[in-house]
Amino acid sequence: MHLDVTYPVHDEGLTIPDSFLPAVIKTFRDNLELGAALEEELGGYGLHSLLSIEKEEGEETSEREYKHGINSPLFRYFDLLQALLKVDALAAKSEIGSWRGSTGPIAAHLIIWSLNDKRLVPRNEIADVLRIVSREEFWNSAHQRDLLLALSARWSEMPTRTKQSIERRILQGRKRWPRESGNDFKESRAHAILNRIHYLHSKQCVFTFDIDAVSRTLQADAPQWKPEWAKGAAFSMGMRTGWVKTDTRSDELQDKPLSEILDVAASLSGRAQDRFFVERDPFAGLCDTKPVRAFGALNAALRDGKFRDEFWREFLNHTSSRQEKVRFSVLIACRLARLPDExxxxxxxxxxxxxxxxxxxxxxxxxxxxxxxxxxxxxxxxxxxxxxxxxxxxxxxxxxxxxxxxxxxxxxxxxxxxxxxxxxxxxxxxxxxxxxxxxxxxxxxxxxxxxxxxxxxxxxxxxxxxxxxxxxxxxxLPCIQRQDADSDAFWAGFFWGARIPQPPLFKLIKPALLRLAHRQSETRRKHAEILAGMILAGWGARVDDGDARAVSDAELTHTLQEADDEFREQLLWHLQNWTKRADEKWREDAFNLLKRVWPKQISLKTPRISAKLAELAFAQGSRFPLFVDCILPLLVPTDQDYINLPIERHDNERLVEKYPESVLSLLDAILGENARHWPYGVSDILDRVEKSKPELLADVRMIKLKRVRSTT
Structure with missing residues (x-):
C-alpha cells in the first residue's frame, strides 16, 4: 500500500474581500498545519523541498509558478498573509505570531521569513523570535535564503547582544547526521559556516569576531572551499526552468602538460552562478576530440599515485560510445585489467x-x-x-x-x-x-x-x-519455488521478455505462475497484464494437440476465484482482444470460458468486472446475443464511469439496431438506480433500442430504465 498527501490546486484567482481575510487565512493555516502533520506521519519527506519565500532578484516569475506538494498551500497562505499585511498590519502580526507556538519546517519557514519585515517582528523581538527556531531548522537549507536575507537586512539595527547570539549559532554549525563520518561532517559543517559568514560579510554585516582568523581555522577542515562560493549562499530554492546546455569546449586543456590536465579540468567543471543553465565539462570534450590525450592524462595521474575515478568514468563512457580503433580498445582493456583492486x-x-x-x-x-x-x-x-x-x-x-x-x-x-x-x-x-x-x-x-x-x-x-x-x-528455475527478492527478480526479467513459453517450459513454471496470480504482492501487481495473458494463453493451448489444456478448466476456475478484480479484469481484456482475431478459435474459447470456467460466486460479481464483461459482449459482433445470454448470470449493476458502449458514431456493426432486445437485457443488468452514474451514451442507446423495436416500450425493463432516467 502506498500513502501520499495530495493538495488541491486553486487556479480560479478568487478575490477575497478585506474584511474576510482574517477568517479565511485562519482556515488556510489550519489546512496547512494538517498537511504538515500528515507529511510528518509519512516520514516528513514532503517537507524536505520547501521553496524559499523570497524570490531571487532577476528570477523569472514563471520559474516559480509551478509549486509541488505542500508548497502549493504554503504559498497560497503566504499570498493571503501579504494581502492582510497591506490592510491590517496588526492582524498580520498576530497571525504570524500564531506560528510561534508550533514546531516543524513549515512553522520555522514562516517565522524565519517574518524576521525580514519590521511590521511583523519589531527590533526588540528579533532575539526572542530567533530563539524559537531550533538548531535543526536554523541550518535547514530550505530556510537559508530567507534567513540570510532577513539577517542582512536587519543586522545594523540589532543590539550587540543579539548579534553575538546569532554569531554563536552560526559558528556552532549544524549537528552531525546519523552515520555521517567524522571527516565528512567536519568538512560539510565548515563549508556551511564559511558560506554564511562570508555572505553576510559581503552585505556589510559587521561581526564582533575576527572573520579572517575564523576563516583560517574553518578552512583547515574545508581546504577546497572558495570565497566565491559564498555568493550562492542565499541562492533561491525556487524551481528554475530551462534547458541546461553542456559546454564541452576543451581549449584550455589542449596545451597543458598531461600531468596537469585533470586538475585544470576539475577547476573548470561545473555550473557558475552567472551561467546557471550552462554546465562546463571540458574533459568530456577532450575525450571526444582527443581520446588518446585524455587517456594519457589518466595514466599520468596514475604514475603520480592518483586515481581520479570521476574522470575514468567520463573517459570510459565517451570512448565506449565511439567506434575506437581496436588497438586503442585493447590498450584501455589492458590498463583496466592492471588497475589495483581499490x-x-x-x-x-x-x-x-x-x-x-x-x-x-x-x-x-x-x-x-x-x-x-x-x-x-x-x-x-x-x-x-x-x-x-x-x-x-x-x-x-x-x-x-x-x-x-x-x-x-x-x-x-x-x-x-x-x-x-x-x-x-x-x-x-x-x-x-x-x-x-x-x-x-x-x-x-x-x-x-x-x-x-x-x-x-x-x-x-x-x-x-x-x-x-x-x-x-x-x-x-529453482528461484520460482521461493517468495523472496530472487523470485521477484526472476519474474521481473521473465515478464519483461513477455514471451509465451514453449510447452515443456510452461509445464515447469505453471504451478509458480498460478501461485503468483493468487498472491497479493507487488510483483503480481506490476505484471498483472502479462501474467493474466500467460495463464489465459496456457488455458487456450492444447497439450500435444489433444483435448487436454496446458491450464485445465479447474485450474483456471480456482485461479480466478483466488485472484483479485485487477487480475480478472486483465484476463477479460486479453480475451476481448483475442476474440477480434481473424480465426474463430478464441471466439469459441471465450464463450466456453464464460460458460464453463468463469466462477459463479456472488462475491466475485463486482461492478468493475460487470463492466468488462459487458464490453466483451459488445465486441462479439454477430455472436453478441449468445454472449449476453452467457454473461447475464454474472452481472451486477456497475458504477464504472466509462464502458466502451456501441455509441452510434462508433457502432459500425449496428448492434443496437440488430439486437435491441439483447442490448436491453444487458443494460438492465448493468445499470443502477442512479442515472448520474450511468456511462456516457446510455441514454442515446435506449432511444435507439426503442426506435429499432417499438414493442419494447411495454417491456418492464425499458419502463424501469426510462423511469430512472427521468427521475434522476
Missing part, C-alpha cells in the same frame, strides 16, 4: 558498461584480454564491500529489470548473451561449457548482484530453455 572497484559500473559496448570490436581476436578483465571484475563484485541487499521489506518495490540494465552484473550478463559465438550456434547446439560457467559465476554473486543477473538472463528464458533445457532447470 581503484577498479570504484569504477565497476563504468568498466562493465564499457566492456559490453566494445566487446564486439575485440572479439574474436582479443578474447583473452576480455577474459582477463572479466576475471578482475567478477571477484570484485563478490567482495562484501561491493554488496547491495534490498531483499527485505522494500524488495518488492524495486524494479529489478530496469535496475539490472544499468548495473555492473547486468552489463556482464548482456555481454554473455550477445557474444558472437552464441549468435553462431546452430539450432541443435547446446550452450558452450565456458558460457555456462560464466553465467553461473554471475548467479553465484551475493544478493542484489545475483538478482541483476537473474533479471537479464530470465528476460531470455524462453530462448535459453530452447538452447539448454538442463542448465535452465538447474540454474534458473
Amino acid at each position: 581503484s577498479l572497484s570504484k569504477i565497476l559500473n563504468a568498466a562493465s558498461d564499457w566492456m559490453l559496448r566494445v566487446h564486439k570490436n575485440l572479439l574474436p581476436d582479443h578474447r583473452e584480454i576480455l577474459n582477463d578483465l572479466w576475471g578482475r571484475l567478477v571477484p570484485l563484485l563478490a567482495r562484501p564491500d561491493a554488496e547491495r541487499d534490498r531483499g527485505g521489506a522494500r524488495a518488492q518495490s524495486v524494479d529489478w529489470a530496469t535496475e539490472a540494465l544499468n548495473s555492473p552484473v547486468g552489463y556482464l550478463a548482456q555481454l554473455l548473451l550477445t557474444d558472437s559465438v552464441i549468435g553462431k550456434l546452430d539450432r541443435n547446439d547446446r550452450m558452450p561449457d565456458w558460457w555456462k560457467i560464466r553465467a553461473d559465476e554471475l548467479l553465484s554473486l551475493p544478493k542484489d548482484h545475483r538478482r541483476h543477473a537473474l533479471a537479464i538472463l530470465c528476460h531470455n528464458l524462453v530462448w535459453l530453455f530452447a538452447r539448454d533445457e538442463a542448465w535452465v532447470i538447474s540454474s534458473l
Whole structure:
C-alpha cells in the first residue's frame, strides 16, 4: 500500500474581500498545519523541498509558478498573509505570531521569513523570535535564503547582544547526521559556516569576531572551499526552468602538460552562478576530440599515485560510445585489467558498461584480454564491500529489470548473451561449457548482484530453455519455488521478455505462475497484464494437440476465484482482444470460458468486472446475443464511469439496431438506480433500442430504465 498527501490546486484567482481575510487565512493555516502533520506521519519527506519565500532578484516569475506538494498551500497562505499585511498590519502580526507556538519546517519557514519585515517582528523581538527556531531548522537549507536575507537586512539595527547570539549559532554549525563520518561532517559543517559568514560579510554585516582568523581555522577542515562560493549562499530554492546546455569546449586543456590536465579540468567543471543553465565539462570534450590525450592524462595521474575515478568514468563512457580503433580498445582493456583492486572497484559500473559496448570490436581476436578483465571484475563484485541487499521489506518495490540494465552484473550478463559465438550456434547446439560457467559465476554473486543477473538472463528464458533445457532447470528455475527478492527478480526479467513459453517450459513454471496470480504482492501487481495473458494463453493451448489444456478448466476456475478484480479484469481484456482475431478459435474459447470456467460466486460479481464483461459482449459482433445470454448470470449493476458502449458514431456493426432486445437485457443488468452514474451514451442507446423495436416500450425493463432516467 502506498500513502501520499495530495493538495488541491486553486487556479480560479478568487478575490477575497478585506474584511474576510482574517477568517479565511485562519482556515488556510489550519489546512496547512494538517498537511504538515500528515507529511510528518509519512516520514516528513514532503517537507524536505520547501521553496524559499523570497524570490531571487532577476528570477523569472514563471520559474516559480509551478509549486509541488505542500508548497502549493504554503504559498497560497503566504499570498493571503501579504494581502492582510497591506490592510491590517496588526492582524498580520498576530497571525504570524500564531506560528510561534508550533514546531516543524513549515512553522520555522514562516517565522524565519517574518524576521525580514519590521511590521511583523519589531527590533526588540528579533532575539526572542530567533530563539524559537531550533538548531535543526536554523541550518535547514530550505530556510537559508530567507534567513540570510532577513539577517542582512536587519543586522545594523540589532543590539550587540543579539548579534553575538546569532554569531554563536552560526559558528556552532549544524549537528552531525546519523552515520555521517567524522571527516565528512567536519568538512560539510565548515563549508556551511564559511558560506554564511562570508555572505553576510559581503552585505556589510559587521561581526564582533575576527572573520579572517575564523576563516583560517574553518578552512583547515574545508581546504577546497572558495570565497566565491559564498555568493550562492542565499541562492533561491525556487524551481528554475530551462534547458541546461553542456559546454564541452576543451581549449584550455589542449596545451597543458598531461600531468596537469585533470586538475585544470576539475577547476573548470561545473555550473557558475552567472551561467546557471550552462554546465562546463571540458574533459568530456577532450575525450571526444582527443581520446588518446585524455587517456594519457589518466595514466599520468596514475604514475603520480592518483586515481581520479570521476574522470575514468567520463573517459570510459565517451570512448565506449565511439567506434575506437581496436588497438586503442585493447590498450584501455589492458590498463583496466592492471588497475589495483581499490581503484577498479570504484569504477565497476563504468568498466562493465564499457566492456559490453566494445566487446564486439575485440572479439574474436582479443578474447583473452576480455577474459582477463572479466576475471578482475567478477571477484570484485563478490567482495562484501561491493554488496547491495534490498531483499527485505522494500524488495518488492524495486524494479529489478530496469535496475539490472544499468548495473555492473547486468552489463556482464548482456555481454554473455550477445557474444558472437552464441549468435553462431546452430539450432541443435547446446550452450558452450565456458558460457555456462560464466553465467553461473554471475548467479553465484551475493544478493542484489545475483538478482541483476537473474533479471537479464530470465528476460531470455524462453530462448535459453530452447538452447539448454538442463542448465535452465538447474540454474534458473529453482528461484520460482521461493517468495523472496530472487523470485521477484526472476519474474521481473521473465515478464519483461513477455514471451509465451514453449510447452515443456510452461509445464515447469505453471504451478509458480498460478501461485503468483493468487498472491497479493507487488510483483503480481506490476505484471498483472502479462501474467493474466500467460495463464489465459496456457488455458487456450492444447497439450500435444489433444483435448487436454496446458491450464485445465479447474485450474483456471480456482485461479480466478483466488485472484483479485485487477487480475480478472486483465484476463477479460486479453480475451476481448483475442476474440477480434481473424480465426474463430478464441471466439469459441471465450464463450466456453464464460460458460464453463468463469466462477459463479456472488462475491466475485463486482461492478468493475460487470463492466468488462459487458464490453466483451459488445465486441462479439454477430455472436453478441449468445454472449449476453452467457454473461447475464454474472452481472451486477456497475458504477464504472466509462464502458466502451456501441455509441452510434462508433457502432459500425449496428448492434443496437440488430439486437435491441439483447442490448436491453444487458443494460438492465448493468445499470443502477442512479442515472448520474450511468456511462456516457446510455441514454442515446435506449432511444435507439426503442426506435429499432417499438414493442419494447411495454417491456418492464425499458419502463424501469426510462423511469430512472427521468427521475434522476
